[in-house]
Amino acid sequence: MKNYRLSILFLLLTVDGAAQTKYFTKTGSIIFSSKSSLENIEAVNNKVVSVWDVATGQIELAVLMKGFEFEKALMQEHFNENYVESDKYPKAVFTGVIENSKAISFEKDNVVTVKVDGSLTMHGVTNPVNTTATINVKNGIVQASCSFSIVLADYKIAIPSIVSDKINKTIAIAISIPSFQLLTAK
Amino acid sequence: MVVAKKNIAIVAVFIAVGFAFYFYKEYHRKPDDISGFQPAEKINFSVIVNGYQNDETIANKKFLGKIIQVSGPITDIIKQQDTIINVFIGDTNSLHKVSCLLDKRNVGSIDKYSKGNDITIKGVCTGFLLDVELNRCVIIDTSKQ
Numbered sequence: 001m002k003n004y005r006l007s008i009l010f011l012l013l014t015v016d017g018a019a020q021t022k023y024f025t026k027t028g029s030i031i032f033s034s035k036s037s038l039e040n041i042e043a044v045n046n047k048v049v050s051v052w053d054v055a056t057g058q059i060e061l062a063v064l065m066k067g068f069e070f071e072k073a074l075m076q077e078h079f080n081e082n083y084v085e086s087d088k089y090p091k092a093v094f095t096g097v098i099e100n101s102k103a104i105s106f107e108k109d110n111v112v113t114v115k116v117d118g119s120l121t122m123h124g125v126t127n128p129v130n131t132t133a134t135i136n137v138k139n140g141i142v143q144a145s146c147s148f149s150i151v152l153a154d155y156k157i158a159i160p161s162i163v164s165d166k167i168n169k170t171i172a173i174a175i176s177i178p179s180f181q182l183l184t185a186k
Numbered sequence: 187m188v189v190a191k192k193n194i195a196i197v198a199v200f201i202a203v204g205f206a207f208y209f210y211k212e213y214h215r216k217p218d219d220i221s222g223f224q225p226a227e228k229i230n231f232s233v234i235v236n237g238y239q240n241d242e243t244i245a246n247k248k249f250l251g252k253i254i255q256v257s258g259p260i261t262d263i264i265k266q267q268d269t270i271i272n273v274f275i276g277d278t279n280s281l282h283k284v285s286c287l288l289d290k291r292n293v294g295s296i297d298k299y300s301k302g303n304d305i306t307i308k309g310v311c312t313g314f315l316l317d318v319e320l321n322r323c324v325i326i327d328t329s330k331q
Binding site: 026027029046047049062063064066067069070071072073074076087090091178 | 212213214215216217218246250251264266270272285287312313314315316317319321322
């Protein structure tokens with residue numbers, strides 16, 4: 001995961017000769033939820049780090065797995081110790097490209113739906129993620145939101161057999177960036 | 187014999203009720219409010235930031251999952267909602283800071299602080315992204331210490 005830090009630092013710090021605009025945040029949110037007959041599970045992480053290079057469309061998001069907060073302490077402990085093994089795999093990282101980011105105007109209020117293609121690495125496994133996101137520019141504030149689902153088995157996250165029939169194997173993920181900050185503008 | 191069986195049954199019921207009560211309490215237990223907990227380390231922000239910059243693996247062994255008390259100047263306070271407040275401690279010229287997400291049960295005391303003020307906060311270390319991340323943070327009133 002050290003590579004991730006180098007990667008996001010590179011994205012943050014590199015400035016080439018061409019005009020470029022980069023946005024970043026350290027306070028995005030991710031909510032994951034799972035509904036099932038046994039119990040509904042929901043957790044939130046309010047410390048999503050993201051860097052978005054508008055010129056290339058390249059975007060990265062990262063979270064610390066131990067940063068997910070649950071309503072119940074026992075659930076949080078099981079999540080970290082038995083499911084995502086956060087001591088061994090402390091981060092989840094999405095790296096991708098916003099395909100039509102040039103369709104967004106940052107000079108006026110507008111809402112644009114964009115296509116996002118990339119890959120999510122979690123629990124030591126990388127899988128492709130293709131989804132859409134909504135970029136909302138309002139009063140100069142750039143917001144983004146996106147949602148998609150993942151299958152736990154795709155990330156080799158095992159559900160104990162005693163509860164496997166009662167826990168949803170698909171997790172809904174909702175990402176929200178309430179305010180991207182402008183990093184560089186040339 | 188009948189009395190003995192009855193006594194065993196009563197004891198068994200008490201044990202079962204005790205277990206049920208314990209599991210109910212444990213299942214519904216909320217994450218701890220760390221206000222009353224002693225930190226594993228009391229340090230300046232630069233110690234933990236430098237520790238993570240130098241070697242994340244070693245720093246994780248020392249800090250990850252532990253309550254760490256950090257002191258230093260506030261570089262930013264970001265309020266996403268009334269109860270989601272991040273306080274950044276560190277050097278304004280550095281990319282890496284200590285990011286403290288306040289425990290929603292303890293956000294009120296941030297009102298008397300602003301950028302540039304020195305602050306002492308303790309929280310649970312969840313690791314390092316661009317900043318050292320602390321969650322469930324509590325502001326320490328150093329005037330009472």
